[in-house]
Amino acid sequence: MPRVSLWMVRAALLHLLAGAAIGATMLAGKGLSSLVGALALLGVHQELMLIGWMVQMVLGVGFWIFPRLPGRAREEHSGFAALAAVLLNAGVLAACTGDLGSLGWITAAGRAAELAAVLLFLRIAWARVRPYGLGAAAPGPTG
C-alpha cells in the first residue's frame, strides 16, 4: 500500500471513530434529555462520516488499487495525492469548525478545499480507470 494511501486510510478510520462517537451521543440523546444538546452536532457528524470517512477511504484505496499505467512507478503522482489528502483533511476540519462556530466563510473555505482535493484526485486517477491488459501494468493491489 503506498504511503499516501496508508495515511488516508488511517485518517479515514479516525474520522469514522469521531463521527460514530458523535452519532452515538446524538442517537442516545433522542431518548435522554441530558444529551439532547448533542443534536447540535449534526453538521459535524455528517461532515466526518460522509467526507472524512467514506470519501477519504474510497480515494485512499482507489489510489492504491487502480491499475497503474504501463511503465509508471507505483509512487508516481504521490506528491499530488499527498496534497489532495492534506486539502481533504484540512477541508473537513475547517467545515466542522465553521459549523460549530456558525462561521459561514470558514465552512465555505473548508468545502472549497474538499472540492480541490477531489479535483486533484480526479487528475491523478482519471487515466488509471482503464481495462486490465492494456500494457504491462500489474492489476490490483500488490500489498
Add this chain to the structure above:
Amino acid sequence: MPTLTRWHLRTGLVCLVLGLLALLLAALPSLAGAWFALGLVPVAIHLLVMGWATQMIFGVAVWMFPRQRGERSFGSPVLGWGAYGALNLGLLLRLVGEPLQASGHRAAALLAASAALQLAAVLAFVLNTWRRVRGT
C-alpha cells in the same frame, strides 16, 4: 473471499433494499407526516450509510487489506465478528426504537443500546483494521 466478508456484503445488500424500502414507505402520501414516516427517515439514512455503504467498506477491507502473518491472517475473529454482530444488532434496535420514539413512546433504552452497539462495532473494526493498514 473470507466468510466474514461474505456476511458483511450480503447483509449490506439487504440493508440497501431495506433502506430504499423505508424511504419508499416514508414518501407514500398516505403516510407522509405520520409519526411512523417521521421515524423512518433517519432509519433509512442510517440503513444506507451504515448498513450498506459502511458495511460494504468493512467487508471489502477485511478481504483486501494487507494480511498479517500467521493463522489470524484476516485479523482477530473476535473483533471481526464482534463488529459485524454489534453493527447489525445496533441497526436492528434502531429500526425498532426510532419509529417508537417518534410516536411518543419511551424508547430511550433501545436507542441508547443501539448507539452503544454501533459505536462498539466501529471501535472493534478500527482496532482490527489499524494493524493491517501498512506500507509495503
